[in-house]
Every structure is written in C-alpha cells, then in structure tokens.
Amino acid sequence: MKELAYVRASDPAQAVATVADDPDARFLGGGTNLVDHLKLGITTPGTLVDISHLPLDGFEETADGLTIGANVRNSDLAADRRVRAGWPVVSRALLAGASGQIRNQATTGGNLLQRTRCVYFQDPTTPCNKREPGSGCSAAGGYGRYNAILGASPACVTVHPSDLAVALAAVDAAVLVLGPGGRRRIPAAELHRLPGDDAEHDTVLGHGDLITAVELPASALARRSTYVKVRDRASFAFALVSVAVALDLAEDGTVTDVRVVWGGVAHKPWRAERAEDALRGRPLTEAAVRAAADAELASAAPSSDAGYKVPMVRNATALAFRRLVPALAEEDR
Amino acid sequence: MTDLVPAPIDAKAMGTALPRVDGVEKVTGSAAYAVEHPVPRPLACWLVQSTIARGRVVSVDRSAALAHPGVLSVVDHTDAPRLAETDNGELAILQDDRIGFRGQIVALVLAESSEAAREGARLVRVEQQEEPAEAELREDNATYRPEKVNPSMETDTETGDVDTALAGADVVLEQTYRTPYEHNNPLEPHATTAWWGEEDGRDRLTLYDSSQGVHGVATALAPMLGMEKEQVRVMAPYVGGGFGSKGEAHAHVMAAALAARTTGGRPVRLAVTRQQMFALTGYRTATISKFRLGADRDGRLAAIEHGVLEQTSRLREFAEQTASSTRMMYAAPNRRTSHRLAVLDVAVPSWMRAPGEMPGMYAHEVAMDELAEACGLDPVELRRRNEPDLDPEKGLPFDRRGLLECLDRGAARFGWAGRPREPRSTRDGEWWVGTGAASATYPAMRQPGNVARIESLPDARYAVSIGSVDIGTGARTALTQIAADALSVGPDAIDLHLGDTALPPASVAGGSSGTSSWGSAIVAAAQQFRTEHGHRPAPGLRTEAGAERGDEAERFSFHSFGAVFAEVRVHRDTGELRVPRLLGVYSVGRVVNPMTARSQLVGGLVMGMSAALFEESVRDPRFGHVVTQDLATYHIAAHADVTGVEAEWLDESTTTFTPMGSRGIGEIGIVGTAAAVANAAYHATGIRVRDLPLTADAYVG
DSSP: OOEOOOOOOOOOOOHHHHTTTTTEEEESSOTTTHHHHHHHHHHOOSSHHHHHHHHOOOEEEEESEEEEEEBBEEEEEEOOOOHHHHHHHHHHHHHHHSSHHHHOOOBHHHHHHOOOOOOOTTTTOOOOOTSEEEEEETSTSOOOTOOSSSSSSSTEEEEEEEEHHHHHHTTTTTEEEEEEEEEEEEEETTTTTOOTOOOSSSSSOTTTTTEEEEEEEOHHHHHHHEEEEEOOSSSSSSSSEEEEEEEEEEESBBBBEEEEEEESSSSSEEEEEHHHHHHTTOOOOHHHHHHHHHHHHHHHHEEEGGGGGGHHHHHHHHHHHHHHHHOOOOOOO | OOOOOOOOOOOSTSSSSSOOTTHHHHHHTOSSSSSSSSOOOOOOEEEOOSSSSSSEEEEEEEHHHHHHHTTEEEEEEEEEEEESOOOOOOTOOOOSEEOOOOTTTEEEEESSSHHHHHHHHHHOOOEEEEOOOOOOOOTOOEEEOOOOEEETESOOOOEEEHHHHHHHHHHEEEEEEOBBBBBBOOOOOEEEEEEEEEEEEEEEEEEEESSOOOOHHHHHHHHTTOOOOGGEEESSSSOOOOOOSSOOHHHHHHHHHHHHTTTTTTEEEEEEEHHHHHSSSSSSSEEEEEEEEEEEEOOEEEEEEEEEEEHHHHHHSOOOOOGGGGGGOOOOOOEEEEOOOOOOOSOOOOOOOOOOOOOOOHHHHHHHHHHHHHHHHEEEEEHTOOOOSSSSTTOBBBBBBHHHHHHHHHHHTTTTOOSSSSSSSOHHHHOOOOOEEEEEEEOOOOSSSOOOOOOOOGGEEEEEEOOOOSSSHHHHHHHHHHHHHHHHOOGGEEEEOBBBTTOOOOSSSSSOOEEEEEEHHHHHHHHHHHHHHOOSSTTEEEEEEEOOOOHHHHBBBOEEEEEEEEEEEEEETOOOEEEEEEEEEEEEOSSSSSHHHHHHHHHHHHHHHHHHHTBBBBBBBTOOOOOOOTTTTSSSGGGGSSSEEEEEEEEEOOOOTTTTBOOOOGGGGGHHHHHHHHHHHHHHHHHOOSSSSSSGGGGGG
C-alpha cells in the first residue's frame, strides 16, 4: 500500500480541521472497511486522521431519547438494554450484520459510512464510477445479483451495505455532524443519497464532515420495531434485501403511524413512503401490507439478475409485520 | 532399498483416537508455515498481473515502482531468468510477452518489505495490447475431445446401445445439471520462500512451500530450471489446507524461484493474497452434465448416458473426469459417457476436492432422485434396484461394495422411514421441510513411488521418515499410528519425519491416496527393517523400502461408498435455505484415527453442503476473471450454517488393498452431498433446481 501519514487527533475539532485542510486526508475509525480499501488500492489517502480513541463513545440519555457517540462499537450499541427496549430494530439490524469480531471493532459512525461491496468497486482493475468517476459502471451488464432495483442510475446500480442505516431511518434517528462550517443535524433517512449522475458520493456529507453522534428519539413507533434480513447464509453475509419496520398501532388495529425502510434495494436505505401512506390510518392486514409493498415496488426496475428482489422484499416486509403483530391475520397466498 | 508386498498388520494403535501429534505446535502458533520460517535478510516479492484476458505485453514501465522507497527491482519477461523447458504453460511464466488469461503474472516486484513490494506492484505500468478473448462457458462453445481425462482415464466410454434402449424404455429422464466454478480456498493462502545457493559446485534451490507434495514440486520445477531434481529441495513441515489447490506447483512457486534467482542469494518470500488465489492457484471448472436415464416401470435402469461439457485453459489442459463415477455406480446394460472441453482464455483449472466425482455425482444423484419420482419409487429403493453384481466398467467384483449397508444404516439413523412421498407436504411454521438422500463413491487409490525409511534410535525408539506432507488432515498422526503397529511398538516410540524432499520420495496428498500410499510404504519398510535387524536393534540401523502391489487390482475393483441424508428447510417467505441435519454413513475400510477421520468426513460434508448452497465463482466474460474474488463475495458455509452434521462409518477392513485395511477418506465426504441437499430442497418445496448453488432467488415467489 501507499505510504501515508498518520495523525492521532486530539479532539473532534482538530480532526475536522486537519481533514478539511487536506484533500488527501481521511478519518480513520474502526478501520474495518477503510483498511481493506488501503490494501486493495481502492483508495490511496495521503493522511489518516485517527479519531477512534476520541471520547465520542458514550450513551447520553436525553429528554427525547438516547444520543449515541459515533465511536460506540456496534457490539456495545446492539447490546445496550435501553436500545434493545426502545429501539429493537437498531439492535437487531446490528446483530444481523458482520461477525462478532467485526462488530467489536466497527463504530456507529463508520458503519453508516461504509462503502458498497459491489465486486467492481472492490476491484481496481475494473471500471467503476464510484471509485473512479467517469470510468463507467461495470455492474450494469455484469454480475448483478446484488444490484439495486429502485433509484439506480446509469452511473451506478449498486446498493448501500449498512444494516444500521436502514434501522436508523425507520426510527427517525438523526446524525450529528461536525464539519468545517460548524455543527449540523441530518435526519438519518437523508444522510445517504441516490447516485444520479454522481456515483462517487454515498452521502450528503462533504470532505471534512465528521459524524460525532446519532440521536435516537424515543417513540411508540421505535419501541415496536424489528428488522428482517434475507441473506445467502445464516450469518456473516450482506443483505440480499432487508426490511426495517416501526409500527404504532391503535387498540382497534388501525395503523397510527408506520415506517417501512428497505435495505439491499437501492443506493440508500429506501424509505418506502408510498407503502407507509397506504398503511397509515387503515386496519393492518396481511393483504394491506402486501398491497402497500406493491405500491412502492411499482417503480422498481430490476435487471434480470436482481428480479428476485421484488417478491423477496415484498414477502420480507410481510414477514416483518407478522413478527411485530403475531396475531396479524394470515391470508392464503 | 527393497520393494516388497507388505503383509497385513494388526490394529493396536490404529483405530484409536490419538490426539494430533502436532496439536500443541499448531494451537500455540509455534508451527511455522511457508513464509514464517526465519531466513536471513528476506526480500518480499509481489506479483503484477495482467488486466486483459488475451493479448501481449507491449511494455512495462518500472520507473515509478523503482522510485518507491524499499523497492529493489522489477522483473518482467524481458529480463526474467530463462527456463530450460516451457511445455508447462502454467509454470512457464515471464518467458515471452503473451498474455493467456486475466490475472496472469506479467512482472515481479522485489522489495525490503511486503508493503513496499505491494505498492511497487501497484506502481508498475504495464501497457497491454488486447486481443479478442473467449472466457465464457456456454452450451454452444466450440469443443474438442481430450485424449484422456484426469488423471489418465478414458475420455469416452460406450457399452451396448444406449439410443435403442432409451427408445424402448418405459421411463426416460433427460435433464441438464450445472455446477459453477468453485475455488478451493484453503485457510492458508499459497506461499513460498525461495533462495538459491551452491552445493558441490552445483546450483541449489531451496523452497519452503505450502504444498501437498514436496517431491512433486521439485520434480516439476527442476527440469524447467535446467537442474536435476536433487538440486531442488522443498520443505513443507506445516500446511494450512489445500483441497487440491496445492497438489501441483502453480505459477507463484515458479515466480518465487525466478525472483530469488535475481537476488544474489537473498531469500524471497512470496505470499499469494486471497484475491490472487482466484486467478492463480487453480479452481474447479464449471460443468454442464447432460443426463439421459432409461428405466422400466420398476425403476431398473436399461440405459445411462452422461455427456459432460466443461472447460480448460488455453495455457494448459486440465480435463475434469466428471463422468467417471457414472461408469461404475449403477447397473445398466447400455451406457455411454463422454467429456468435451471448451478452450477458454482463462486461468488454468486444476484439482479441487473430489475432482470429477463431486460435480458428476451431483448430477447423477439428482437425476436418480428425479427418476425415482418418475417411477413412483422411494429414492433409496431405486438405488437398491440398480445395485450391480460387478463393477460395470471393469467387469471385476468389488472387493467391498458397502453402498446398500450405508443406505440402510443411514436411513435408520436419519429416520427416513415414513418420509412423505409427495414434495411440498411438510411445513413447520414459516419453513417448508424436506429430506433427501444421495449415494457417494470414491475410488480407492494407491500411488506408486513411495519409499519409507526406518531408523532405530536409542531407548527403543524409531525414526520413521517419508517425504509426504500433512496438509492439516492429521496424516502425521495417522502415519505415527501405522508405524507403531507396523513395528509393534507404541505410538510414543515413533519420531515421524515428513514434509521434506531430503526424505524418501512420496506421492501427493491427494486423491484420498495419502494414508494408503505412504502407510503401505511405512509398513513395508518396517517389516523389512524387522527382517534385517530384528526386534531389538542397536541404535543407528536403517532400512528403506517401498511397497509393491500384488495382483489385487487385477482381481478386484476397489471403491469406497457412502450414503448422505439431508434435511433442508426453505423459508416460505424469503426462500432462504437452511440445512439443520446432514448425515453421512461411509464404507471406507479401516479408519486409522477416528478423531481425524471424523474431521475429514464432516469437513467433506460441510464442503458439499457449502457447494450446494453457497459456493460460486462468478466469472465476468467481459473481463475474463472471477469477480467474486474474496470471502465476502465467494461464500463458504459459516459456523451458523453448520448445525447438525454427523458422519459415521461401517466397521470394516480391506487388507486386500492396503496392509492397514484402509481405503482413503479425504474426498468422499464432499461426493453426493450437494445432491442430497438439492433433493431435500426439492422435497421441501416442489421446486426442482438443477443448477448449483441453490439460492433463495430460485425459491422466493
């Protein structure tokens, strides 16, 4: 790998200033993704600014919920009793990802900023607009089993790999960012973006922006939430599709409020707003869930390799609702 | 040295679960692997690979690499040491400007550290001229008929009149089954340490190599380097698995040897990366098996036809013997098998655990399941009805044909009785549940050219030496037990030495032949030692001997058999597959060490299940290389997938085959397993998937 400078940041502001001043600098968190990229030559930064030791590793109970430091390890976040009770989808999503060793190392902020596992992005000898803008997209017309079915563009057809990001979007979480221009707060569902004609950028963050924390607002929705991940093997695999559902149900079975977010289908966690709209204010039934998913999937445009994701995400959505509402009437299919 | 036909030995140490004699070294990390041996002032070597599938190297710009701190030199085809022989197109690297596949070695970078070497390799600029390439195996590729298939079997066979028999059959099954490219992926990536020196005025090349056969590496490299085999010393004291991919030297071994030739004697360490393994260290070809089975209404086969289409590399032929087991598995008067190869501009395929039997028996055993259904028969009963009296290929009696015993015992253990005949008839909550069965077989093989040395030591101990390799199977332990019984001493009186060409010649750890081949030589040497030196020898007496074969191969057909039973659950919403139960029952002759044997058989079952559900090397024909080139995208079974795997064996001994009574266990566990899983997945869902791997895509709906 290319030789590089290593800077151990003294505090978040200094870390941000150091990276912001140097186009070749990158933050280093848990390193579970970036270090692979250094070895593979996917990225060749001149300077790594290590933020993994900064005291951004706490849980803070607030009036609205819980604030998670960006350096909280995935394993600690998943195991936290408050998270498991108040935001079960977050814990389940984390435990559905990676392996025990990786979860011990990976951070909350880093999880959200991991890059795609598209095989062409991972291979510097093949064209990839995300790795090398303008070089072309090899995944379109190539190995497409993991490709997006929603929101793709000719520039990029890949999906975002984070399970956590899908869960956070379902509980109205927010990401706190410290950047060269100061602090700001970004709804988790708006952190990631669709590729359009710019495949290079996964998120709305700019160079030098540092995620410092994630806010989890407490809600009835978040308390009744779950995560279903469909994958090729029983553990340690990225999602073929995944579904995060958060549900607030009136006593009569009417949907008071709902979030449906899909992973493995788009360049970002896909908030299925059309599906949510179809469900909100109506009695919750299996048929209603399936119809809602179909409404969202009307705009799906899968390649032949990824066509299976359409029925799979529909079924997984129904499964997620059944897990939340065991009494949900099941209809013949 | 003498060769003799060894007499059968009694089992005292054999059959006991002796813990691995090298277990402490391995779990404490003191066992040194190929690039861990301390050598003076080692240089790191990194490979530069082609990024086109076919063409030529126009130029190699080394300037940026050489300017990088720590980089000492770059070697390419213009200045690499010349080889004396170049017939082996895989090993004859850097001899000309031709590029034969994407990922081929086109230059080497030598540096003071592996980091500097790797960055140097990234900085080498290779200008390539691309030519049209063909890298996709399709049903309509141009093909040819190889002269032989691996290792030296007939390419085609024909008995009777298949077409007439099929025309007159009550039931005809005609289907196509496909298996994907698969990569061996042993835990330890391939790696070599190499250095040159002089001995007795002649060049001498020394290698630590992660290899399944040190003598084979020396034999392959020496003539290419213009040397006698004795001038090449190869050592492999510990090897972290191979699954066939270390059975022969691949290009990186030659790269290390050539690189070390240029350093003035400094040793060179070359560690292949996981990604590079997908281009350079062998793989299993994809296979397309076209089956035609004809049977009467009772399921008795009248005709078996198995036509195989697979691929080889333009650089070097490898013809997988995919239809070999079809020739001997079931009775049928009319039979035809054939192999055809497409020549592609791809990396050279090679051995992967049970080459031939694994993809071939997958196809055959799914076809049998389909035939059973077509005849309205239980799948186990169908196999019983097609049990041959003689080996249908050789016309010889089987010395031991334990198939039906394995099927019966497995069916009883598994709870096969009462299985619903109809598919898609059992649901447990969210899961469709099914069961499936398949037969397994593997030929018993003993390789020629094995010699063992026995030397008496003080205190009634014995040094037993043979130049074989323990690749993690437990061979070092099993051979210790065999030597103990052959010398009528306890295993703790044996000092076993292996993994070095300075020791007597030994065949490759492959073809499930290691224990049979090396063990027979050890028994022969021990018996000769006793003849020469008696039972109370003075220290320092030595005997070398090899084991001759008798005429048993002219009288009998020697095969191991097995039966695999699988339970598969398929999620009715997501299509995900799980295998909660997998049972293999085997007839493999005497089991020398039940602990290490169980590891081999369970490991084979796991690998077969992994092939059924996960493993697929996806080659992108636009580029020519495998794009799923890491363990995040080339899935193998993870711990959570392996929940209820059991292996057991029949209590038996085949001393007609080896003096120990053993027949080999390394490969049979992977044979038939994917078929049992596929048959169970069909039974669960009613959806017949004939192309591996079986993934959720095919079952979701």
